[in-house]
Amino acid sequence: MDAALIDICDACKAYHLDEVEIPAVRGVTLRLPAGQFMAITGASGSGKSTFMHLVGCLDRLDAGTYAFEGQAVEQLSRGQLATLRNRRIGFVFQSFNLLARTSIVDNVALPLTYQGVRRRERHRRAAEMIERVGLSDRSRHHPNQLSGGQQQRVAIARALVTRPAVVLADEPTGNLDTTTSLEIMTLLTTMNREQGVSIVLVTHEPEIAAHAQRQVVFRDGKIVRDTEEGAQARRHAGTEGAGRHLAVEAS
Amino acid sequence: MSPFTVIGESLHSLGKNKVRTGLSILGIVIGIAAVIAMVAVATGAQRKVEREIAAIGDDWLTIWFMGANRGGVHREQATPPNMTRDDAEAIERECSAVRAASPTNRVPAQVISQFGNYRTGVMGVYPSFFDIRRWNCTVGRLFGNDEMQMRAKVCCIGLSSAKELFGAVNPLGQELRVNRVAFEVIGVLESKGVGSDGRDFDDVILFPFTSFQRLIAGNEPSGTLFAAARAGVPLATAKEQIRTLLRQRHHLADEDDDTFRIMDRSLTAQANAEATRTFNLLLTSIASISLLVGGVGIMNIMLVSVTERTREIGLRMAIGAHGLHILAQFLCEAVVLCGLGGLVGFCGGWGVARVVSTQVGWETEVSYWMAGVAIAFATAVGLFFGFYPAWRASRLSPIDALRYE
Numbered sequence: 001m002d003a004a005l006i007d008i009c010d011a012c013k014a015y016h017l018d019e020v021e022i023p024a025v026r027g028v029t030l031r032l033p034a035g036q037f038m039a040i041t042g043a044s045g046s047g048k049s050t051f052m053h054l055v056g057c058l059d060r061l062d063a064g065t066y067a068f069e070g071q072a073v074e075q076l077s078r079g080q081l082a083t084l085r086n087r088r089i090g091f092v093f094q095s096f097n098l099l100a101r102t103s104i105v106d107n108v109a110l111p112l113t114y115q116g117v118r119r120r121e122r123h124r125r126a127a128e129m130i131e132r133v134g135l136s137d138r139s140r141h142h143p144n145q146l147s148g149g150q151q152q153r154v155a156i157a158r159a160l161v162t163r164p165a166v167v168l169a170d171e172p173t174g175n176l177d178t179t180t181s182l183e184i185m186t187l188l189t190t191m192n193r194e195q196g197v198s199i200v201l202v203t204h205e206p207e208i209a210a211h212a213q214r215q216v217v218f219r220d221g222k223i224v225r226d227t228e229e230g231a232q233a234r235r236h237a238g239t240e241g242a243g244r245h246l247a248v249e250a251s
Numbered sequence: 252m253s254p255f256t257v258i259g260e261s262l263h264s265l266g267k268n269k270v271r272t273g274l275s276i277l278g279i280v281i282g283i284a285a286v287i288a289m290v291a292v293a294t295g296a297q298r299k300v301e302r303e304i305a306a307i308g309d310d311w312l313t314i315w316f317m318g319a320n321r322g323g324v325h326r327e328q329a330t331p332p333n334m335t336r337d338d339a340e341a342i343e344r345e346c347s348a349v350r351a352a353s354p355t356n357r358v359p360a361q362v363i364s365q366f367g368n369y370r371t372g373v374m375g376v377y378p379s380f381f382d383i384r385r386w387n388c389t390v391g392r393l394f395g396n397d398e399m400q401m402r403a404k405v406c407c408i409g410l411s412s413a414k415e416l417f418g419a420v421n422p423l424g425q426e427l428r429v430n431r432v433a434f435e436v437i438g439v440l441e442s443k444g445v446g447s448d449g450r451d452f453d454d455v456i457l458f459p460f461t462s463f464q465r466l467i468a469g470n471e472p473s474g475t476l477f478a479a480a481r482a483g484v485p486l487a488t489a490k491e492q493i494r495t496l497l498r499q500r501h502h503l504a505d506e507d508d509d510t511f512r513i514m515d516r517s518l519t520a521q522a523n524a525e526a527t528r529t530f531n532l533l534l535t536s537i538a539s540i541s542l543l544v545g546g547v548g549i550m551n552i553m554l555v556s557v558t559e560r561t562r563e564i565g566l567r568m569a570i571g572a573h574g575l576h577i578l579a580q581f582l583c584e585a586v587v588l589c590g591l592g593g594l595v596g597f598c599g600g601w602g603v604a605r606v607v608s609t610q611v612g613w614e615t616e617v618s619y620w621m622a623g624v625a626i627a628f629a630t631a632v633g634l635f636f637g638f639y640p641a642w643r644a645s646r647l648s649p650i651d652a653l654r655y656e
């Protein structure tokens with residue numbers, strides 16, 4: 001059996017607010033092969049973002065197991081997690097999260113500074129990435145001089161500059177209009193195809209999700225539909241049958 | 252991540268908000284500036300005292316007669332009415348701690364030359380007086396024992412007196428008259444400037460003691476004695492030996508009080524040292540308080556900065572910054588901030604010292620090592636007060652920081 005890039009089994013995560021437990025992810029099992037482009041959809045509050053944080057090693061599982069490239073994530077220290085995020089995972093956020101009053105090159109090069117890459121090399125690689133997202137002429141500009149779509153391209157360049165194994169994008173088009181959203185999706189699809197980087201994308205819009213090879217639907221902290229039959233079958237063996245009529249509902 | 256990258260990032264993020272950066276270092280700037288200015292004034296005062304000591308020495312004593320003892324005890328035997336040259340000679344001969352001793356006599360007189368005249372105090376001294384008070388000649392020579400023996404009509408003259416009497420004329424070989432007796436100027440004394448009490452050391456005319464007693468003072472008894480300690484011998488030892496000897500020579504009984512007083516140059520020096528110590532203590536406490544206030548200001552601004560930039564911290568952690576990177580970044584910002592404050596404060600203090608010099612007229616001195624100390628100190632303050640905010644930043648959980656509104 002080939003080692004999946006991401007192998008999550010029965011992941012659970014709950015938040016605690018004033019003694020009240022709010023379960024956000026309730027037993028999710030998911031395997032993501034390297035190079036796959038997967039979209040996650042689901043109602044608001046269904047635990048998509050929480051799940052993405054778990055996948056992105058920003059938060060720890062309450063229960064279940066998580067192996068990233070065969071490595072058990074639970075056993076890693078805070079520092080090791082930071083290194084893992086830095087080298088193997090790229091993030092794209094809904095609100096771009098670029099550093100203000102910092103040039104585009106420096107924004108894109110930021111992950112490389114934490115790898116100890118030298119300034120010149122940093123800038124070379126950042127410039128290369130900026131060119132690939134088509135913003136070469138803006139690399140000396142600051143984020144506030146760019147449109148939302150351009151800012152998101154910068155964020156994508158930043159996510160890809162370290163050549164990670166996977167890019168996690170939580171509603172990357174949430175703040176953008178339809179045309180710009182399409183441009184961003186085209187860019188992500190291209191990167192997925194050309195660089196072979198896996199992409200996990202969270203979105204509310206079915207048209208956006210349609211760009212991905214695989215669609216996963218969340219509801220109440222669980223996966224209720226997965227276009228990849230094998231994975232679904234495996235899950236059926238382990239858990240409930242609630243997913244079936246939800247899948248019918250969705251179609 | 253190289254140190255240069257960290258420092259570069261700190262400078263960059265401090266540069267993003269220049270007004271705030273400027274305001275936040277104000278406390279440190281004022282603290283350091285105040286300290287530098289005060290140290291400059293203190294150093295200037297210290298230099299002045301040191302120059303005076305170098306000019307007139309601090310290893311000599313003056314001894315003068317106080318009159319008969321008090322205490323109501325009437326004594327039969329006559330006490331010598333004053334300090335005499337015999338006393339001085341005995342001191343030089345018998346006190347092992349004494350290098351030289353000289354009787355002196357000083358009287359006010361009208362001094363007349365071909366070019367002018369003025370009233371001043373004139374003095375008769377032994378040649379050893381030159382050694383005791385460190386007088387040297389710039390032009391001509393000092394009088395010696397021969398002139399003493401022969402009661403030569405010669406004198407040595409200070410620069411200020413020379414100016415009064417001879418103006419621009421070279422006084423060497425010229426005559427000056429006191430009590431209608433003509434004396435030849437054989438030496439011009441090197442300048443010693445003005446003392447810390449404002450007295451002009453160069454307003455002086457010295458005559459051989461013998462000639463002086465006979466021709467000017469009219470055998471008036473000697474006044475004050477001067478004595479200098481041997482090199483390396485404490486002045487107190489010399490003082491004690493002289494006291495014992497004089498009590499013996501003046502036939503004082505054990506219960507009698509001294510009929511003379513010995514003034515110790517080093518007491519003045521000690522008083523100076525004491526004042527310097529007090530001043531330093533004051534300085535240190537003001538420095539500590541102002542730096543404490545400045546440091547708390549820095550801590551405050553850093554805490555605000557950490558809160559404001561929580562999302563940035565979250566992002567940095569998400570893309571791979573370790574806690575240590577975040578700690579280093581914020582600590583470095585605090586240190587750079589304070590170092591900058593130290594530098595600006597040093598320049599400010601220097602400016603204040605210059606203004607004090609030119610406007611108030613006090614002597615001040617700023618040395619370059621003080622810049623180093625100021626910056627090092629400010630940097631240490633930055634390290635100390637920047638640590639807590641930086642540590643807080645580094646302990647943030649990436650996910651909470653990212654979600655922070």
Ligand SMILES: Nc1ncnc2c1ncn2[C@@H]1O[C@H](COP(=O)(O)OP(=O)(O)OP(=O)(O)O)[C@@H](O)[C@H]1O
Nearest residue numbers: 015016017022024043044045046047048049050051
């Ligand atoms: N920090 C938090 N503290 C407490 N509860 C939280 C927190 N974050 C999320 N939750 C809760 O966890 C559940 C899942 O939230 P999550 O953000 O993962 O949903 P989502 O699918 O991303 O929703 P959306 O589509 O609106 O972004 C929700 O019920 C939410 O209220």
Ligand SMILES: [Mg+2]
Nearest residue numbers: 048049050170
């Ligand atoms: Mg969400």
